[in-house]
Amino acid sequence: MKKSLGEKCFSVFNYTFLCVIAATMILPLLQLLAVSFSSPIAAESKKVFLLPVEFTLGTWKHILQNEVLWRSFGVTIYITVVGTFLSLLITVLTVFPLSRKDFLLKKPMMVAIVITMIFNAPMIPYFLTVRELGLMDSLWALIIPGLLSTFNMIIVRTFFMGIPSDLDDAAKIDGCNDFRLLFQIYLPLSKPVLATIGLFYAVGYWNTFQSAVLFLRDQTLWPLQLRLRGYFESPEALADVNLVTGDFDFNTITLKAATIIFATIPIVLVYPYLQKYFVKGAVLGSLKE
Numbered sequence: 267m268k269k270s271l272g273e274k275c276f277s278v279f280n281y282t283f284l285c286v287i288a289a290t291m292i293l294p295l296l297q298l299l300a301v302s303f304s305s306p307i308a309a310e311s312k313k314v315f316l317l318p319v320e321f322t323l324g325t326w327k328h329i330l331q332n333e334v335l336w337r338s339f340g341v342t343i344y345i346t347v348v349g350t351f352l353s354l355l356i357t358v359l360t361v362f363p364l365s366r367k368d369f370l371l372k373k374p375m376m377v378a379i380v381i382t383m384i385f386n387a388p389m390i391p392y393f394l395t396v397r398e399l400g401l402m403d404s405l406w407a408l409i410i411p412g413l414l415s416t417f418n419m420i421i422v423r424t425f426f427m428g429i430p431s432d433l434d435d436a437a438k439i440d441g442c443n444d445f446r447l448l449f450q451i452y453l454p455l456s457k458p459v460l461a462t463i464g465l466f467y468a469v470g471y472w473n474t475f476q477s478a479v480l481f482l483r484d485q486t487l488w489p490l491q492l493r494l495r496g497y498f499e500s501p502e503a504l505a506d507v508n509l510v511t512g513d514f515d516f517n518t519i520t521l522k523a524a525t526i527i528f529a530t531i532p533i534v535l536v537y538p539y540l541q542k543y544f545v546k547g548a549v550l551g552s553l554k555e
Contacts, residue, residue: 293316295527295530296316297314297315297316298523298526298527299523299527300314300315300316300317300318300319301314301318301519301520301523302325302326302520302523302524302527303318303321303322303323303325303326304318304319304320304321304322304520305319305320305321305322305515305520306515306516306517306519306520307320308320309517309519309520309523310517310519322515322516324515324516324520325515325516325520325521325523325524326524328516328521329521329524329525329528334493335490335493335525335528337486338488338489338490338492338493339490339528341405341487341488341489341490342471342472342474342489342490342491343532344405345405345408345409345471345474345489346468346471346472348409349408349409349412349413349467349471350464350467350468350471352409352413353412353413353414353415353418353467354460354463354464354467356413356414357414357415357418357419357422357463358422358448358453358456358460359448360414360419361419361422361423361426362426362444362448362452364376364419364423365423365426365427367431376423379416379419380416380420382416383416383417392411393480393481396411396480396481397481401481402481402483403481403482403483403484403487404481404487405487407477407480407481407482408471408474408477408478408481408482408489409471411477412467412470412471412474412477415463415466415467415470417466418463418466418467421459421462421463422456422459422460422463425456425459426452426456429452429455433451434447437451465536465537468533468536469533472490472491472532472533473491474489474491474492475489475491475492475495478491478492479492490529491529494525494526494529497521497522497525498522
């Protein structure tokens with residue numbers, strides 16, 4: 267079908283606008299990557315834009331030998347993997363009965379759940395609740411409070427409600443109970459939406475910061491984002507050397523750039539593997555027959 271002049275202009279505008287938005291997100295990361303591979307003098311004099319100046323691997327060698335940073339990296343990996351798995355499991359188990367037509371309490375329960383999107387828990391009661399549960403200085407304090415997202419529940423529920431009821435009837439005729447129906451029929455059909463909300467959960471856990479500030483006093487349990495905050499407040503801790511004396515091929519500017527890239531790359535690398543499910547899941551989860 268041939269497009270009109272107006273449609274062509276609209277498409278050009280859309281592509282141009284999206285490219286500009288993408289550039290505002292990509293260029294800062296490329297600039298930080300270039301700084302991390304540049305010499306301290308070039309970084310200090312702000313000569314670096316998108317390509318490294320006086321290329322050196324000194325910054326990355328120092329970063330990759332930082333045991334404290336790797337420990338925080340491991341903590342973040344742990345809470346992201348465990349938290350995402352448990353969040354998906356709890357979300358699916360909660361949503362499945364709420365998507366059933368024969369569940370009498372689904373409407374009042376959904377109203378109660380949606381209210382939590384409007385009224386968030388105040389900070390002080392939230393802190394006191396977690397403390398009374400004995401979760402202070404525990405990684406579970408970073409996982410349990412964020413196990414369930416109302417927004418993700420609504421997406422999955424809408425997706426489940428779009429699955430033909432004929433599948434339920436056929437499964438029940440074959441003697442399939444609710445658990446088998448969920449795990450053997452619904453979940454295999456729900457890969458797109460599960461990948462979508464799984465990415466949402468994973469990004470949330472990966473960027474854990476506020477909960478860590480509130481509940482963790484033991485610095486050995488600090489996740490990556492909180493560790494980065496500490497390094498940016500005290501760059502000398504990241505350098506771990508006296509940069510005033512000696513000839514080093516890194517400084518606090520290149521170290522900060524490298525740590526940002528270090529914390530960003532893992533979650534960015536996950537997205538391409540989920541992209542084919544991501545768009546499909548977001549669309550299917552937003553529509554209902």
